Amino acid sequence: MITFGQIKKAVLVSIWFMFLTFPIMVIRVNPVEHIVEWRWKNMLLVGVGSFILSFVWHYFIRRKELGAQKAELGEWAEAIPLAQRIRSKKTLYKPALVAAGIFALAFPFIFSLYQTNIMASALIYVMLGLGLNIVVGLAGLLDLGYVAFYAVGAYAYALLNYHFGLSFWMVLPIGAALGATFGILLGFPVLRLRGDYLAIVTLGFGEIIRIILENWNEFSFGPSGIANIPRPSLFGIDLSVHNATIYIYYIMIGLCLLTIFVVNRLQDSRIGRAWIALREDETACQAMGIDKTKTKLTAFALGAMWAGMSGVVFAAKTTFVNPASFTIWESIIILCIVVLGGMGSILGVIAGALVLILMPEYLRALSEFRMLAFGILLVVMMVFRPGGLIPNVRRTYKFEGVANDEKS
């Protein structure tokens, strides 16, 4: 199976990478004290690692090409992932749903407060992922400034509470509305752009918001941020830290359910279909009589709305906001969630958020490699599995009966 040619290729790849990583991996300089450290062990590591990875890489590339060939010949039956099979079978789907629901409700009583807290954070990302999924997954508009809307929500709660003493429940809809407003504000200038231009402009927008928050001291208290933001209260009763954490967890469960419900309904609605059509072909979509402006703006507004809401919850949960929480990397993590889970697939995004946010929490030892792994993940997912972990399965109609009749 492994031929001589492949081994030769792998050896060449390995030598190439040892050459490539030599200055950065092996030599470490300390320009202040003028010490040079030689780390030859790293070179060995790179050599062996790239030798093995070269085999894996080429194996998967071959498999992918084989798959593409078979798909062209019509022999390739797309393997339906497990999650989709469970979904399509009613007898399995309902019990699975009930079990997940019971688990989610009982979570704070089974696990410690620490776990509940982490889970609440993960749920915030589920919500952010589902919101971004509307913009990126459904409408196909790559938004790299999504974190700006998250910041808008968080600062909305922090500032409105600081100046006017508004409570969490009052700010939650205000945060959502502000998020949507900013979404439209961003949407207008970028209406004509697509793809890469859109990505850069939204990225710029996100950075502008962060820089303004950092420098406009009179408005946002600068880099030191705003502390002592109250946690949400339950019908006017102030809860202890312990109870408040559990309470926020349940608020997040509720909000996530709301998001899932709304996004699911949106996906099958007229506007959802319009988004998908827009993603596939803008010109054809306009020819079918879809208003491009309106459709794009609703995608931005509805996507940003969820970010605004989760920003409010974030501020209430951490009781502290500062601009450092809203860097471009936060946007990229959210993008990773959507891409890993599967663009356009609700179940995928939920799975993606849970995997990406919970995994680094439980693998603390590897946490410094987290961003490195995210980078690799984005590339590998795009090359080998652009559909994501749980790809979105298109609704299709099959006329099996007709085909059989014709044959006989």
Added chain:
Amino acid sequence: MDYFLGLFLGGLTRGSIYALIALGYTMVYGIIELINFAHGEIYMIGAFTALIVISVLTLMGMNTIAILVIAGVIAVVYSSAYGYTLEKIAYKPLRAAPRLSALISAIGMSLFLQNYVLLAQTSDFLPFPNLVPDFEFMEPYAHIIGSAEIVILITTAIVMILLTILIKFTNIGKAMRAASQDKTMALLVGINVNRVISFTFVVGSATAAIGGVLIASHIGMINFYIGFIAGIKAFVAAVLGGIGSIPGAVLGGFVLGWTESFATGYISSDYEDVFAFLFLVLILIFRPQGILGRSDKHKA
């Protein structure tokens, strides 16, 4: 007047660095219509490689000019090698895929390279030695422009001229122009398009490395994050001048350099980065094809 002239020349220096990096964006975009998001990281790796080589050679006790030349050459070689490998891993398998996929892959590569340098080296700012000696004949003008800035301007001019010759008058330059017009047709007339694309990445990475070494020696500090902001700004410069157009990238770099220089000099330095982004948004709204770009409805 001196203040104005200082800002003007400062903007010019800054702009020529942006132009050097923007060339890579523009050339790659011209051929495969992809924004090489990781281009800023190539520039950062160039600067880091130069720093490492300089430190090692200084300890060996070589003289300054030799160090300067060797470090520059090695930085260019390594950056080109990174650019080449980057294309093979992250972009080549996605050539037939939707553009969104290639863009996400590019973002992933950018994230990877940053963290690779962060983990293998350090997250601290490292001092970068000033490689350019103070010329004596520059003494009377020192309050307006430094020797390092003169070197940057001259190097940029030389690189631009060489690049123009490469693209206008050589065979590979002709192949590049052909591939950017129509890839299928270029294949039909016997151009190895894959090789042309690789070559474009190599050349683009080399100019980025030159920019990286020059600016690092001028500012005197580097860390793993410098590539990101520089990359974004160079992209703004490329779009400003009209992406895909080489003189456009140079012009865009200068215009952006002046804008930033005057805006920080006369308005406020807190919002330095905001100006670049605002500028980008404004261009894309009012003139999406850029100053020198061709009007092409499919691009914007």
